Amino acid sequence: MVSEKTVERLSLYRRILQQLRVEGKETIMSHELANLLHIKPAQVRRDIMQLGYSGIPNSGYKIRPLLESIANFLDSPLPQSAVLVGVGHLGLALLANFAGRWRQLAIRAAFDKDPSKVGQTFHGCRCYPMYDLQKVIAETKSVVGILAIPGENAQSICDTLVQSGISGILNFSPLRIKVSENVFVEHVDLSATFEKVSFFARRMKHYAEEEKWKMENETTDDEYETIITKQ
């Protein structure tokens, strides 16, 4: 019904709106939000439409109720828990960001196969041994699992997560895991992303240089056409 992209944007709208609210702003118009995110106003209106919330023509949206609508739509009524598998560098960074309660959502437990990490607390989050996965997920009633591990065991760990009741997985491992159709997976592949940026950076540079060349050898299409037809 609602698309992934819409959900992502709603999350962005919320962050911006919260900031604007503390700055004292009370209403906002679609093109303002659009400008902040560099998207088109129609997109903003469409997304907000899906919330069921209505703006006021010639006046915009009231921020406070709009925020309520977004929260209503995005957030679980009850606080929602996540578990992290893999307390490496990336895992630690994620804990630093999401271990403390963050909205209705927080990482509640971490797991690592390294015995020296088990038992420790990182950013307020306890690290358990891998064989406690099922138990701790049940205890914390977690629904989200975050994989911050190398690819090797990703699939089997993922299977354990799903068996334990996890229905959403945020996968930072390079392996594309397979899940049954009633589990949601988001792949975040930092290596691939890095490569992509590098690829397009190079292209942009080439493009810019071509443009520069064109500018310097100022020959408009019109002039060019003239040259051709004159022959």
Added chain:
Amino acid sequence: MVSEKTVERLSLYRRILQQLRVEGKETIMSHELANLLHIKPAQVRRDIMQLGYSGIPNSGYKIRPLLESIANFLDSPLPQSAVLVGVGHLGLALLANFAGRWRQLAIRAAFDKDPSKVGQTFHGCRCYPMYDLQKVIAETKSVVGILAIPGENAQSICDTLVQSGISGILNFSPLRIKVSENVFVEHVDLSATFEKVSFFARRMKHYAEEEKWKMENETTDDEYETIITKQ
């Protein structure tokens, strides 16, 4: 000409193919790659087509030359450098992954406003003060900038990066930065991603429970129709 999605997938193909090659495999067929990534074979063939490389009907693709084609397409002929701004938890994790040479691509310098970090070396990468940005980018001929900072100064730092010659930005900050059209930006918003996964996890769970309910109250559409028409 070539889409972002295609570039991303080519990067994934490469990683898989490299692995398969060390395992001794010499050829691969589109459906094999497709199965590993859970996409359709036609997509794989399409992507490979764009490389200009041709497979062999009834036999597949030869892995070694295919890998060469991908490298030819994705990689810069010269090693390409990136700089990282923000040596917080996330920045450190990125350095741990990408500071050493990684393919033709590496993070060559880091920057932080915290004086206690400046001068230190993290995962083999030196940390410079912010005001050295322009100089170090020029020296390292970097084309990619990675922003791993909070949103506040993201725009002004981004502007500096672009002025210094950066043409690709990987932005982990929550702010959607604005750049001229000849600069490529990729936003990776971990908070929004986390929220998205949480949202769909909840939905999947609901969906699964509905399905379960349907199963338990076993009434097929046919039976239902029968009941109706019998009345």
Added chain:
DNA sequence: GTATAATTGTGAATTCTTGAACAAATTATA
């Protein structure tokens, strides 16, 4: 009040991406 200007909500058009399908090509096999 009335007219004007501006903004929303949304159907239609457009663009981008994916999938299905099949001819052409190639290997394997009888």
Added chain:
DNA sequence: TATAATTTGTTCAAGAATTCACAATTATAC
């Protein structure tokens, strides 16, 4: 050597996401 079987390259259709464009609606100015 001919036949069958299989996989590629590619066209065309389908699907998804975005953008346009405009009627409906509301605030504001006069």
